[in-house]
Amino acid sequence: MIIVMSSQAKEEDINRVISKVTGLGLKIHLSEGKFRTIIGVIGDKKLIAGLPVEVMPGVEKVVSVTESYKLVSRDFKHENSVVDVDGVLIGGERLVIMAGPCAVESREQLLESAFAVKKGGAQFLRGGAYKPRTSPYSFQGLEEKGLEMLAEAREATGLKIVTEVVDVQSVEVVREYADVLQIGARNMQNFQLLKAAGKAGKPVLLKRGLAATINEWLNAAEYIMNEGNYNVIFCERGIRTFEDYTRNTLDLSAVAALKLISHLPVIVDPSHGTGRWQLVCPMARAAIATGADGLMIEVHPNPAEALSDGQQSLTPENFMKLTSEVAAIAVPMGRKLL
Amino acid sequence: MIIVMSSQAKEEDINRVISKVTGLGLKIHLSEGKFRTIIGVIGDKKLIAGLPVEVMPGVEKVVSVTESYKLVSRDFKHENSVVDVDGVLIGGERLVIMAGPCAVESREQLLESAFAVKKGGAQFLRGGAYKPRTSPYSFQGLEEKGLEMLAEAREATGLKIVTEVVDVQSVEVVREYADVLQIGARNMQNFQLLKAAGKAGKPVLLKRGLAATINEWLNAAEYIMNEGNYNVIFCERGIRTFEDYTRNTLDLSAVAALKLISHLPVIVDPSHGTGRWQLVCPMARAAIATGADGLMIEVHPNPAEALSDGQQSLTPENFMKLTSEVAAIAVPMGRKLL
């Protein structure tokens, strides 16, 4: 941490800061310029975290030198992490595709979707049994019944299951059925849920919050890893901006940034990211070209009948077209799809 | 709902949409222009909610005519609602001030703060016992011990207590101690928590999410009211934008908008809204001039010692200056403070 003192700071101001910092057992390095004094703080960043130096008299600016996360960082682990979901690897040479309907609506719809996405090349079936919805009057999901249907679809197809957990209470039941627990965008900073997911002993797919910075996202993953669960997968799904042609602005730079900063695998959801089915396929190709480890795609046997997010769902035919195009992009990336 | 068909739509496309809509028991009104057909849908909006007309062939655009919320709306209740917290009214002629430290740190800090804010004119003591923090390594709050200290401060000062509830599990314990349950920005769309707060039988202060639209905020309040709890207070606390001089961008237009759309009381938190103590007082005055019913202000007996958010906390002296300036602005607004 670097403390920049104001050009108007008095000597007593500088001494007060120094005694405060050293009183915590931290060391300082003093740099006295012509116009202003700069105080470098050296030592355990946890000690510094709680220190509001910014409001001390004479302080102009405080600059953090190191980040608050540790376990998610490439400084902590240099090689890429590969998450093993009962034999299906996320982050390895082979790309993973998670596909299925936004919400589990019925046994028929789910099974039909499951067979379709398996045929199209997916290794995971996605589908929400618990649905966070803006309005209390919208369809809220089939809950445990939906989980049972997901398990049945797994039996029938051999696909792994990824499904959302929306609160601490349901972690127990969801972990019984799911292979991967999904934390949704609206819960990215639901810290109790992050901790509970960290303790649940299953891999966690962590979607980016609608207005979360990359730094906050990394810290959210740190909450999960701090509980001893190192099987975390990031999922970029678009951020909220002024642009309203798309539902969100898919931020693929964040994928490239995560690959620099962190060792964890990253997948991309272009369905929520764009909100328009016509843009899903180009953005899926772009995600893989950026270096993403996989995709999450909404597929519905009949989008025009879907109870939620029909506008961004692909038909099974369009999904097959997508996987074939993605497979072609995988080649120059040194990856493969099937 | 209005369905605008594309200029390329075929007759079968139009017929398919019509039969779909009328099949749900809804009525339509057909408007055939020279270039395109427009289909008006008439009937219960809940039936329409799940219908993804956007993806049907030939459909260009779908426009919603009515909003998805009801109980929060001035159409539902024309006069302003006043929330009665054991005799302290929120939304009446008298403005309310909720003040205190960001986090409960110790018995001494809290009691000192409580007496200071009472002296300054506050009716409510605020202070977090459970703290949602970006990093797992930051101070996370004193939890139930903090709640006990809040109760003790209530005993000692007569102030009402408003404190945050961060998950469904702790609603039970927080409602034992608090007079008003606060839902924080990061939980504004934690729908399980909204429902639990709705059932808890205590007034709920609902902070706006960091990237929540006014429409989403109204729907979040609808979740609480839909559980039978009509004592909801909105709290504007800034939204996330590109501007980085301030911690957030305090959106006072949202206060004016809520006053148009809804009957519920609205208060403003300029401390989190700006993140800089120098801006708190001008924005507090502005909030009252906009028509807000009260303020939530961070006050710390010694901001430079605060374990969180010291940079945005007022000293007791500055808080007294704030309430005196706010009292002066209240006069032309036909309100009063003390």
Next chain:
Amino acid sequence: MIIVMSSQAKEEDINRVISKVTGLGLKIHLSEGKFRTIIGVIGDKKLIAGLPVEVMPGVEKVVSVTESYKLVSRDFKHENSVVDVDGVLIGGERLVIMAGPCAVESREQLLESAFAVKKGGAQFLRGGAYKPRTSPYSFQGLEEKGLEMLAEAREATGLKIVTEVVDVQSVEVVREYADVLQIGARNMQNFQLLKAAGKAGKPVLLKRGLAATINEWLNAAEYIMNEGNYNVIFCERGIRTFEDYTRNTLDLSAVAALKLISHLPVIVDPSHGTGRWQLVCPMARAAIATGADGLMIEVHPNPAEALSDGQQSLTPENFMKLTSEVAAIAVPMGRKLL
């Protein structure tokens, strides 16, 4: 400027940076910590401005200590500046009101508006003769004919004229007619125009860009002042965010921030800031309570006939209501309106 070297930086990396910096005639202050070296750079910031230290090997982060603007800053001039427009003062005890139609549409419309806003208490008539419009097919303004009408309205009413200058070529003609040159939001970083306005010898009203940070806005004013024209007035008019209920998000914190950082007067345009006439009056009151020196308000004798921005224009009756409410808020602020 502070240069934070990476924990992996080699000694040669550190030496390279040092020799680079000292080669420019700058001094350095070295701080060697256990894990990383920090290099403070001391000297003329203009020399440092062009130095891309960030890309030199071993550099982790570069932190700027001082701002790039100077003349706009309160460090340069401590007391508030008051801009004198032929006897009407902007930034003094008396608040200024600039009001009138968005665009000059006709002689009748303009004169009717001028008399109405004068009656309501305005000292300035606003009205665009040159209109920047998103679509080339929208009404583009009456140009010089519009300027003549503005001059006639000044003759008839004694109001001062503020009108927009949209390009360098028209500065000459606009300065002939206008008392204050307005730089619109879309031109806030049209640097040639800023320089031309700086040379035009008339006060300049500088609107904030749609996505301009406060820092960029201050630098834009610096461009004007750097040409020797110190009569600059800031005008906050809302920034672009994800919120779509309002046309823009009026950022009143920016007003409070400017008052801290700069000595220049600040006015607020709640008409463009909100885009909804129902919100104009509450936000006008709020602006004054924040500490703004005046307001710019759209008034149209018949908003439903306006060729642009009718939705945000006040009728003359609503404008009189606004000025009377604003006058009441002015009192506790130690200001007056009329």
Next chain:
Amino acid sequence: MIIVMSSQAKEEDINRVISKVTGLGLKIHLSEGKFRTIIGVIGDKKLIAGLPVEVMPGVEKVVSVTESYKLVSRDFKHENSVVDVDGVLIGGERLVIMAGPCAVESREQLLESAFAVKKGGAQFLRGGAYKPRTSPYSFQGLEEKGLEMLAEAREATGLKIVTEVVDVQSVEVVREYADVLQIGARNMQNFQLLKAAGKAGKPVLLKRGLAATINEWLNAAEYIMNEGNYNVIFCERGIRTFEDYTRNTLDLSAVAALKLISHLPVIVDPSHGTGRWQLVCPMARAAIATGADGLMIEVHPNPAEALSDGQQSLTPENFMKLTSEVAAIAVPMGRKLL
């Protein structure tokens, strides 16, 4: 245009709107529901554009059915447009690469860059002779001297020249030297400049504004085309969001969207889009995978010496790596690079 009347609208309100609309020579289609009346307006959209129906009594909402642009639209021209720059095609099978330094700094720097980017596979040399800079004290470009150096580099290498035109006055001189005129992000809604560029008789590269919606960008291109110049190339360069790890948020969805809506070619600038050289190569691959027709890349022989934007510039070695990776992605896209 569809006019939704409020449920409280009186019959006279409805009649007023109808007579207003029909008075302009437009036709209406009336749809009287149980709760509200909806009025469809049929006819020339230019007539409707200036009509502020929103403020008429009883009107709740106005919905635009058609867009305000025409010439840029795929409805106007179905096949992709290919811009021919003296034999180099933009928008054809072969991808185009525009590369070079941010600013022209010296003859040596420019020639060295030109030979390097030609060797790396570029067909265009980019480099700013006029530089829009946030601070008046930053390096502002070599102006006409810089243009002469660009022309010399063209002679020496055979590369085409793309360079920025920052105001109407310099269009004349820039068009003498440049093969393609670039309109920068800050000038995307400098409508006088758009018109001047439209008349200059050279292809125009139109960068997206920092906070411009896709719709505004399309309309800006319409300004150029409306002057008879159909050789317009879009360039996505990132939008301004809350994320601060990257300099901007590169919005590749906008590329996919433009490809749906418009027939014009689209290129991508990942250098400004990300502001970090480490992210340029992954985002360049992603742009091509999205369907972009080319790239604009900052290359500097010695980024650590660059007078502007060094942090986002590639070395010649990294540029060659980029073009080879992009060439590999081009194959599955059915494109080629060299």
